[in-house]
Amino acid sequence: MIDLNIQLKRGSFKLDVSLALSHEGVTSLFGPSGSGKTTILRVVAGHEPSASGLVRVAGEVWMDTSKGQFLQPHQRRIGWVSQEVDLFDHLTALGNLKFALDRLKDDTSISMTEVVDWFQIGDLLGRYPRALSGGQRQRVAMARALLRNPRILLLDEPISALDAAARFEILPILDQVAREQELPILYVSHSAREVARLADYVVCVEAGKVVREGTTRDLLSQIEFSSHHGSEQGAVIEAEVVLHDGEDHLSQVRTDAGCLWIPRTDLDLGVRVRLQILARDVSLATAEISQDSILNVLDGVVSELREVEPGVFVVRVLCGEGEKALPILARLTKRSRVRLGIDVNKKVFVRMKSISLLD
Amino acid sequence: MFLAFDKNIWPTVSLTLQLSAMTTLLLLLFGVPLSWWLARSRSRLRLVVQALVALPLVLPPTVLGFYLLIALAPRGFLGSFWGMLGGGRLVFSFAGLVIGSFCYSLPFMVQPVTSAFGALSDRKVEVAASLGAGPWDRFFHLALPVAKRGILTGCVLTFAHTMGEFGVVLMIGGNITHVTDVLSITIYEHVESQDYASAHLLSAGLLLISFSALILIFRLGDRRGDGSP
Structure with missing residues (x-):
């Protein structure tokens, strides 16, 4: 203290x-x-x-x-x-x-x-x-x-x-x-x-x-x-390494809102890591997309959104339940926002194109 | 001639060495803490003290000697104080010479030591404190080791400078056999009495000592970058 x-x-x-x-x-x-x-x-x-x-x-x-x-x-x-x-x-x-x-x-x-x-x-x-x-x-x-x-x-x-x-x-x-x-x-x-x-x-x-x-x-x-x-804007979340997939060169980490895949790391299982998910690497969808190249998708609820520059919104989505809900930021255009009807309390799917390990 | 000369010279040499050693020792005890204060203090008094310390560098020794003569006289402020402590006469005495040399050689100790202390950054002193070292601990275990070469340089300079001192000694010491007749005065005497052979010998001796002292100092300053501190 x-x-x-x-x-x-x-x-x-x-x-x-x-x-x-x-x-x-x-x-x-x-x-x-x-x-x-x-x-x-x-x-x-x-x-x-x-x-x-x-x-x-x-x-x-x-x-x-x-x-x-x-x-x-x-x-x-x-x-x-x-x-x-x-x-x-x-x-x-x-x-x-x-x-x-x-x-x-x-x-x-x-x-x-x-x-x-x-x-x-x-x-x-x-x-x-x-x-x-x-x-x-x-x-x-x-x-x-x-x-x-x-x-x-x-x-x-x-x-x-x-x-x-x-x-x-x-x-x-x-x-x-x-x-x-x-x-x-x-x-x-x-x-x-x-x-x-x-x-x-x-x-x-x-x-x-x-x-x-x-x-x-x-x-x-x-x-x-x-x-x-600026462009480095993004959420930082904690996770634990739970699985290595040698064949696909991926590792799986567990977060408070579910498991995610990251590029293969040499860290031991059980190690706590920090991940950065840049807002520009995250897109939002209002319905589940089944045939898609994106590996990491979480579902959540929009908690806040703001127009950070003309025509560009940053949206904060809480994934998971209650206190431990994981906040993730996504960057999208004003047009996408209007077309998908994204607003506070809207349920969305958070689609992460890239997740990086902070070291 | 040489043998006859020998007999008179040793008391003079010994007196000169004693004076230099005593002055160096006293300046070591007084000058090093003063230098630490000068290097660290942000007080406005610092500039005044710095100027006072440097005065002997620019003043003619006779001016310094004159004021010292007045101060050391039985009714002068140092003389009477010394008398109160039960000391004897200061002018024309060895103790008086030590005081004179102390003042005259002060900058030769304080300046190299102050600049050696100055090379130690505030940050490092603060770090030492945060590692648990109190003020005395920092002085003895950080400042002194770091300033080791500067202190050695100050000692050599002080010693050599005191050995060659003339004007101040002449003013406050006179030339009393085996009491205040140091080397430089004796050389002057020899020249006055046209005894050039003796003057040569003593001068060459002093020259050699001063030259060696300077070589020593430059060697101290030169030992950088060899892996040892």
């Missing part, structure tokens, strides 16, 4: 944020640069002494200016990784890890071998930071942050300076650590794809204020919010 109620004024910039995050897992602070995302992390870390308000993490009060309480940064259990090279150059990778571990004193609940193993940095320990690649450095930096045995992990665009291959290495590890350690993560990002891949909960920050928040699934399927992503 994280309670934040932060006010900070710097020149003409004003930060005024109030958040109660019950979510374990990854909360993404999402927004344009200069919106105050990084400053929020700095306040949580204790590096903005001029901030006022309340910071409470896992039951510990780190700042409460109404009571004159302010815990110094070195007394707060945080793991903090940014896009910059944060490793200490005068120490080897191992020296950097020990810097964190040596200061834990009597806390033995986190082990060096375990963390080194997660991030697969065993072979790098003897090297100095300048002899490491960007991706290797960030893996060591994240390992070091975890060796602080933090109550919260603050990640400030930790992979945005890396190339695609290095990102691909790090994201799954982070995902796994977040889930296995039950460690809340505040993840600052301006990449919608990173958010879609990693975040459980999204907080949109603009000009120092929270303008919108919600679960990733809800938020990314809100027409207005996702419209910012």
Whole structure:
């Protein structure tokens, strides 16, 4: 549980944020640069002494200016990784890890071998930071942050300076650590794809204020919010790998609204994955079509629709029952909408031409 | 001639080395924390302190020496304070010379060390804090190791600079045998009395020491990119 109620004024910039995050897992602070995302992390870390308000993490009060309480940064259990090279150059990778571990004193609940193993940095320990690649450095930096045995992990665009291959290495590890350690993560990002891949909960920050928040699934399927992503607009859903069909090079995943086929993946059965279904890859039908090339069809009810540009509608369809209903976005022309009579509460068939695995 | 010369020279050499060592040690204790403050502080006072520290670089040593003479005199502000502590006379004494050298060599310690500390980004200091290191811990285990070369450079510069100091010593030390007659003053004496052979020997010695010191400093600065910090 994280309670934040932060006010900070710097020149003409004003930060005024109030958040109660019950979510374990990854909360993404999402927004344009200069919106105050990084400053929020700095306040949580204790590096903005001029901030006022309340910071409470896992039951510990780190700042409460109404009571004159302010815990110094070195007394707060945080793991903090940014896009910059944060490793200490005068120490080897191992020296950097020990810097964190040596200061834990009597806390033995986190082990060096375990963390080194997660991030697969065993072979790098003897090297100095300048002899490491960007991706290797960030893996060591994240390992070091975890060796602080933090109550919260603050990640400030930790992979945005890396190339695609290095990102691909790090994201799954982070995902796994977040889930296995039950460690809340505040993840600052301006990449919608990173958010879609990693975040459980999204907080949109603009000009120092929270303008919108919600679960990733809800938020990314809100027409207005996702419209910012242009052609990348689409729903993100969670699913579990249940079957591999080697002959047809397909894998089957189970969602809350039924099973879907995706291109063959090497992931093990039972693994949880995230899928992105772009609105432009989805079409709607009012009757079942039996002879058709499309593999993935779900039925649902239209919950919202909006004309996002002249002549183009985005329709939000809820597939499945009740709370767990899966929101899916579809893009269609005004003419199709009128011809099919699509409106709120209309029953439709959602036909997905393509589904991609987020990784 | 050489043997006769030998007997008089060792106390002078020893005195000069003692003065340099003492000055370097004191500046290490005082100058390094001051440099850390200068590198990290955002206080407006910083500029004033920075200018004060750099003054000896631009002032004629006689000006500095003159004011020090006044301050160190028995009724001067340092002299009387020293007297209150039970110390003896400061002018024309070894203690006075140490104070003078301390002021005169201050920039030679503070400037390289400040720029070495300056290379350490705020971000890294903050990261160290978030990893559990308090202010002293950060100073000793992050700042000092990172600035190691700068500090070594400061020490060598301070030592060499103090060995060659002349004007300030002349103003506040005079030339009292075995108390304040350091090498540079003795060279001046030899030239005055036309003893060029002795002046040559001492000058060549100082030249060699200064040259070696500079080689050492440049070697320290040159050891980059070889895989070790």
